[in-house]
Amino acid sequence: MFHILVVDDDKNTRLLFRAVLEDAGYTVTTANDGEHALDIMDKEHVDLVVLDIMMPNMDGYEFTKLLRESQNNLPILMVSAKQLPADKHKGFLAGTDDYMTKPIDDEEMLYRIKALLRRAKIASEHKIYVGDVVLDYDSLTVTKGSVIQELPQKEFMLLYKLLSYPGKIFTRIQLMDEIWGAESNTGWETVTVHIGRLRKRFEAWDEFAIESVRGLGYKAVKKV
DSSP states (O other): OOEEEEEOSOHHHHHHHHHHHHHTTOEEEEESSHHHHHHHHHHSOOSEEEEOSSOSSSOHHHHHHHHHHTTOOOOEEEEESOOSHHHHHHHHHHTOSEEEESSOOHHHHHHHHHHHHHHHHHHHHOEEEETTEEEETTTTEEEETTEEEEOOHHHHHHHHHHHHSTTOOEEHHHHIIIIIOTTOOSOTHHHHHHHHHHHHHTTTOSSEEEEEETTTEEEEEEOO
16 A cells, blocks of 8 residues: 655645545645654654645755655655746756646646656566566566566667556657667667567567557557
């Protein structure tokens, strides 16, 4: 059961978010500002924070910056009435993982929280699970039952990246920069070659597929 900490100085917002999150199966604790939130985190394990920005004593920016400076990578979703791009930029520079503007669509918030928790689990375990398939970042292996495939580093990193964000479209240039590095002299055609190798390697596996999106790039699709 994931434990979510809601930090907002508005009592009605805290009650609303608690109801929505508990209805979705989460354990919820609330705090009315950043200082109160830190006190709670000293006593309880928290998996994710839903955080307002404008609060007394310690606002959302300060709270986030303090956590990141202490090397705490807890997922943070900022939720604020501040809608200007500059406000969002400030939030991301402070270290938030995601940002939503009020009024909040409850369903969208739940989707975003689910995605943040999934990525946090991937980051901490260095593993991705797709049905019976396990991608292990530390050993560069893809396992299904008794079948273990050890991939070349770039192939593995490419597959790991795509399956970390199933359904998300990545351009060849994005993948080139993230896997090979922005300073690499290798052409983007290398991505196409590696995608082809991955498709061939896993063509008989039904759990996932790598799809081309014409004119854009590639995306991984989970089928289980």
